[in-house]
Amino acid sequence: MNIKELEEKSKAYRKKILKYIYNAKAGHTGGSLSIIDILNVLYNKVLNVSPENFNSSEKDIYIQSKGHCVEALYVVLADKGFFPEDDLLTLCQYQSPYIGHPTKKIKGMEQNTGGLGHGLSICCGSALAAKKDQSDVKVYTVLGDGEMAEGSNWEAFMFAAHYKLDNLCAILDYNKLQITAPNADVMGLEPLDKKLEAFGWAVRHVDGNDVEALVNTFDALPFEAGKPSFIIAHTTKGKGVSYMENVLKWHHGVPTAEQYELALAEIDG
């Protein structure tokens, strides 16, 4: 898939995210729009994961630590053929398996996540197992910026460097807003690159809503032999819909009919 095609995918994914959130009257809108370009590039350019090889021990592993942005992941998995997209019309409904966080009930999901600060530790175990098996499996996770305050993440940062897990890549969806306020006001992360480098990770910055820049960054993995890789993906919460961008209430705001139509028109434009 070339860059132009990836950009078209991102537009299509954004519209679908809004469609299913609008239909469900629930979802994490802002974060799903910030994370989607990362997931687009992961599933269409990086990960060796498909419905056909999902039960194989040779496939790559993606665990979404930032579980609440599951709508973006559902849309991508449906596009990759893991399940019929129409299933998402049941999102968050009574007895639907399509709940508001990743669940192994849905093919394509590796683990149930949603509690924050869990994904990276699990990825560490999986990456270590791959090393022990001398397999080529690569392990990826996307973290949210709010969950970077969880102590368990920092336990895992130490572990990954100690065990030289250069088959592990963590990507931060750094939209800089969490449910209460900007990260900088809630619990500042900076200087994040220096902190992670001091913890033994190889770190790169990227525009996390620019698919070409993301492709180039993933192409450079591992950034340094013997070190886990960390991508600080600078994103915009609500990306692609002007009235949602960087506006706190769209953390889990649901658009009205009028807002929904306006958003679709903007994405198409």
Added chain:
Amino acid sequence: MGQEITNIPKGVGLANLEVFASTLESLAQADKTVFAVTSDSRGSGKLVAFGQKLPEQIVEVGIAEQNLVGVATGLASMRKKVFAVSPACFLTARALEQIKNDVCYSDNPVKLIGISAGVSYGALGSTHHSLHDYAVLRAINNITIIAPADNFETAEAIRQAAAMDSPVYLRFGKKNMPEKIEEVDHATSFEVGKGRVVKEGSDLTFIATGEAVWPCLKAAQKLAEEHQISATVVSMHTIKPLDQRLILQLASQNTPIITVEEHSVYGGLGEAVGSVLLQNGCHNKFKIVGLPDEHTVSGSQGEIFEHYGISEKGLTQSALNILG
């Protein structure tokens, strides 16, 4: 009423902890997918020899229990048979959310090994006691909870847990225990989920778990010798799923039931047994012996047991009281 006791094990066996370590080592020798994951706990888990002999099968995470359980989850998801080993107090409190979400909810068959459980750490104080673990884990779906009483049960429990494709929590102490607590004519076997009747009697029943089973058998001996009272003693090693069939069978004798555990009286074996009795219309006299809801007295494990009546003397008295 009295029943002569001839078969109480002479001498003492090993600590269940040591039996765990040697059993795990033999499993790991035979199966390269068996892993021990430790949080600076290989010494207290008696796994130093394991680490020397099988260095590729032990993973150290440092003092980081949340990461311990997360890493164990990741390894288990990659088809490893993983034993996460840490003091019960830290494992089941510090890492409870990882146990709930990553292991149980996500259905990863990690074996969680709570070492030096209950009040094994005695005078180190309540930071190091686990008197809450049955209660919190009982309320979490998809986990088997086992507290073996003796060396025999420990080895069997470890082997059977390793073969189970589901999460298991096993806890034990570090005090020497009998090789096999047994005072019945026939040899008892161990099966996860099935209580083990280690002594048969007719006047009352002790249903105990873990290291509280042994004082029950000693009390049963004293009751027979000095009071002509014949007590049944059950090692209810599996607290969840609970052997409801056996409990109801014991209750049908219409004699008193005393539960005994190294755990808070809240939320543990006693309340689980009481729930079975009440919901099945059983009206046996009933008493829960465990650690009361107070700041635990200081002292060794043995002294704490004595203080709260988890002892030959205390349980003999509890039996006499309930029989009136």
